[in-house]
Amino acid sequence: MKTKTRVLPALIFSLFAATAAGSASAQQFSSTVVFGDSLSDAGFYRPFLTSLGIPAPLVSQLGRFTTSPGPVWSELVTEFYGGTPAASNAGGNIFAQGGARVTADSTSTPPGNAQRSVSTQITEYLARTNGVADPNALYAIWAGANDVIQSLQGAGAGTIPAAQLPTIITNTANAEIAQIARLQAAGAKYIIVVGLPNIGGTPAFQAAGPTTAGGATQLSAGFNTALFTGLAASGIHVIPVDANAFLADVVANPSRYGFTNITVPACKAFPPFSTGPDALFCPPGNTLTADASQTFLFADGIHPTTAAHAEIAQFIEGMITGPAEYSLLAEVPLRTRAGHMRTVWEGLASTANDSVGRMSIWATADRGNFDVDTSMGVVGLDSSNKSGTIGVSARVSEGVALGVAIGKTQSDATFGGSNGAFRTNETVFSAYAQGRWGGLYADGIVSIADINFSNTSRNIPIGPTVRVATSSPSGSNASAYFDLGYDFKFNRLSVGPLVSVTSQNVDINAFDEAGADSSNLHIFSQSRRSEVWSAGVKASLDMGAWSPWVRITSDKERKDDARFVSAMPLSLASNNSYDIPAYSFDTSFITGAVGVRGRIDRIGLSLAYYKVSGRSGLKEDGVTGMLSYRF
Numbered sequence: 001m002k003t004k005t006r007v008l009p010a011l012i013f014s015l016f017a018a019t020a021a022g023s024a025s026a027q028q029f030s031s032t033v034v035f036g037d038s039l040s041d042a043g044f045y046r047p048f049l050t051s052l053g054i055p056a057p058l059v060s061q062l063g064r065f066t067t068s069p070g071p072v073w074s075e076l077v078t079e080f081y082g083g084t085p086a087a088s089n090a091g092g093n094i095f096a097q098g099g100a101r102v103t104a105d106s107t108s109t110p111p112g113n114a115q116r117s118v119s120t121q122i123t124e125y126l127a128r129t130n131g132v133a134d135p136n137a138l139y140a141i142w143a144g145a146n147d148v149i150q151s152l153q154g155a156g157a158g159t160i161p162a163a164q165l166p167t168i169i170t171n172t173a174n175a176e177i178a179q180i181a182r183l184q185a186a187g188a189k190y191i192i193v194v195g196l197p198n199i200g201g202t203p204a205f206q207a208a209g210p211t212t213a214g215g216a217t218q219l220s221a222g223f224n225t226a227l228f229t230g231l232a233a234s235g236i237h238v239i240p241v242d243a244n245a246f247l248a249d250v251v252a253n254p255s256r257y258g259f260t261n262i263t264v265p266a267c268k269a270f271p272p273f274s275t276g277p278d279a280l281f282c283p284p285g286n287t288l289t290a291d292a293s294q295t296f297l298f299a300d301g302i303h304p305t306t307a308a309h310a311e312i313a314q315f316i317e318g319m320i321t322g323p324a325e326y327s328l329l330a331e332v333p334l335r336t337r338a339g340h341m342r343t344v345w346e347g348l349a350s351t352a353n354d355s356v357g358r359m360s361i362w363a364t365a366d367r368g369n370f371d372v373d374t375s376m377g378v379v380g381l382d383s384s385n386k387s388g389t390i391g392v393s394a395r396v397s398e399g400v401a402l403g404v405a406i407g408k409t410q411s412d413a414t415f416g417g418s419n420g421a422f423r424t425n426e427t428v429f430s431a432y433a434q435g436r437w438g439g440l441y442a443d444g445i446v447s448i449a450d451i452n453f454s455n456t457s458r459n460i461p462i463g464p465t466v467r468v469a470t471s472s473p474s475g476s477n478a479s480a481y482f483d484l485g486y487d488f489k490f491n492r493l494s495v496g497p498l499v500s501v502t503s504q505n506v507d508i509n510a511f512d513e514a515g516a517d518s519s520n521l522h523i524f525s526q527s528r529r530s531e532v533w534s535a536g537v538k539a540s541l542d543m544g545a546w547s548p549w550v551r552i553t554s555d556k557e558r559k560d561d562a563r564f565v566s567a568m569p570l571s572l573a574s575n576n577s578y579d580i581p582a583y584s585f586d587t588s589f590i591t592g593a594v595g596v597r598g599r600i601d602r603i604g605l606s607l608a609y610y611k612v613s614g615r616s617g618l619k620e621d622g623v624t625g626m627l628s629y630r631f
Helices: 002-017 046-051 073-080 118-128 145-157 162-185 203-207 210-233 243-252 306-329 332-349
Strands: 032-036 138-142 190-194 239-241 359-372 381-395 400-415 420-437 440-462 465-471 474-486 488-490 493-508 521-523 526-541 546-557 564-569 578-581 588-600 603-613 618-630
Touching (some): 032 118, 138 162, 145 162, 162 190, 239 306, 306 526, 332 381
Antiparallel strands (some): 359 381, 521 564, 526 546, 546 588, 603 618
């Protein structure tokens, strides 16, 4: 007898120990790599500034083309996703260099410095990595502005025929597409491609007069059209950033984004290095007002201020976090359906001792929590899930019981960091069966329901304001649960092994966002397939009218293929779609449950608590209660 009493604790311990170690998506991308010009330069020219005799403490604050010492967008995005926000010549992966063009040499590179076009920057990166681009890294390219500006300067000087400018700019866009394709061929999967803002709307071109400004505006738009339509036509999927639409939003309502001046450069001259506003030479305090870095849009005639860079970074991050957040629309229904199946399973258990021909009606409720931790570049989730079910069961023979049930499930979910929320509602129809032959038993539950989403919002912080994208998703879930087990009797104790399979097919239909200006996205349909195989042990103690029980299973998610959510900016007519990895979790875990069932005359009662453990970054637990009446 001593040997038998030791079997259960040993088995329970082994099941807890069997959970495979692993980690959830604690970080979306392995690193961030940036190519481009002065708009993304994180300090490439600091050695050059030192050579000019500028003191080292001041050089450490200069080197970026913005109001110092503020970071540029490339540094902020790199930091957000867990990389090192530094220039490539200072140990980082930001290869961008002020003055760079896509493939041609630049006329604005300071004398004595290397000509590092975007094509050269990509060559440098691939030389570091033996020609292989990390497929799990996030890449970014923002280029073309110097090609537009220097082509216009050439036309103004008479070295380039003005009639050739549209062709030159189209060829430049095609050259960038070729570099993007080159990077993808090396293995890159996630590439941010930033379009040009309206160059004609910058202070430098506004001061040059309407003809010059209009030409710059036209070439900027032509470059963007050629770039994004060319990418779409070539079937090259990138994360397309419509900088033109975003900055147009800012210019149309600057106070909303914290700007009081969108026409005058913030920086003063810095003799002898600059005779007018120059963002490369804009040390702290060298601005028109003390708060100019936060209230002016432009640092000089072309380059954004610190605040503008921060808002550009937030806009880009929102395009990536949005689809990832929406992948949770398909995760939460897995939990609400699991809650519904627990309620049906408790109703089913209430018929275990019914005699042939007797019927029971029952009502059950389940309340659970499904929480995802917030981590580097990953927005978490807090979800409260409720299920209520009523059903009827009939024991049609000594070993077989059948039943049907209808349930309502609801979840109230909020994204981490106040990034939005959604609610799900389902009316679930289920049929179930139970078979018992001595100690052997088998159960089956099949369920189906449409998923109705409401109060769906995604919050995108942009400087002092928050854009709120609303939407009306819908979907469905078809599920099935089957188990098989055997109860060994040891006086009042029943203990035995069990195995089960839970299958769910969640489909979320495509939908459009509204209300968030240039941040609005079209989200394509997505599917979430889950198939959890479980093996474990169940034990119960017969105490007369009441029976406490415990069940522990070691679980494995078999549908563990990588999943993606596809999106498309609604501001781009070129229909450029992109794919972002969905949230993923450990596929091996343990589920423990403990409860008690009892009966008072014809009335049955039960209460149970369950908890999922062993899934990094995820918390899941809840309670289930049941009330039944036997006819």
